[in-house]
Amino acid sequence: MLRQDMIGEATRLTRAGRLVEATALLQRMLRGGGAPGPNSRNAQPTLEEPTIIDGQANVIEENNGPDVTPAQAHMLGELLDRATQRGGFALRGVTARKPPSPADVVPDGTRFIEGSYSNPAGSRAYKLFIPSRHKDQPLPLIVMLHGCTQSPDDFAAGTRMNFIAEQKSCFVVYPAQRSEANRAKCWNWFRAADQQRGRGEPSIIAGITRQVMRDFPVDKDRVYV
Structure with missing residues (x-):
């Protein structure tokens, strides 16, 4: 059972540099498991960001995030590819949505x-x-x-x-x-x-x-x- 909320959480973890946790979450989803509960040791609150139209953009020259091995990155890519390429997930989402007026x-x-x-x-x-x-x-x-x-x-x-x-x-x-x-x-x-x-x-x-x-x-x- 593919769940968009779990894919979204895996995306958030990936952007935070937490590829090991993202990989584990996707593996659990593909095995039919659920997302960790709010009391999970690794759970962190999701913060809503305000709408921003204008702001200051800065170029970041360094990456101070955690080191990720090529094997970890490859595994995450494989899992995300499997999750998004499954026909049932894709077709349900595309065909069920009514076009907006x-x-x-x-x-x-x-x-x-x-x-x-x-x-x-x-x-x-x-x-x-x-x-x-x-x-x-x-x-x-x-x-x-x-x-x-x-x-x-x-x-x-x-x-x-x-x-x-x-x-x-x-x-x-x-x-x-x-x-x-x-x-x-x-x-x-x-x-x-x-x-x-x-x-x-x-x-x-x-x-x-x-x-x-x-x-x-x-x-x-x-x-x-």
Whole structure:
């Protein structure tokens, strides 16, 4: 039984550098076990973050996190790949969701247009939100990466980001994962081929971002993912 809450917790542990715990959690899920309870020795509270439209971004030159062996990273990638590629999980999530209504996605007087981008790593479609007060002045750009089984429209409806962007006058671009790249439409961040600058899906996402910056008046100092 594949559970999105456990995959989400494994994602959080991975981002925190706790690959051994993430691997153990995915192994337990694939064996049919449940997530650890709130009183588990390793349980930590999940903190909700506020909505942020603008902020200061800093480049981190060092990685002071725990050392992870190649074997651990490979095992985690294998487990996540198995979890997201199982047909039952992918098809249930994709076919059961009703398409959101336009009123839940696009505020009145705004545009939500389609585009596509290709490079040697592949091609992806995307949706771009254009606020009504868009003229020729440079505006911030937010790049939104949807979750497993989602589409740009699903993500826009669930987050209400287009409505916030209309209030704040921002562009928002939503790259769309292809089911051919991942049957559950997850972004393949856990694969080594998709973890490097200028390669794989990172190069496609960056290329979509640059294409929007070229075609629309984007403030190059205010681009966020």
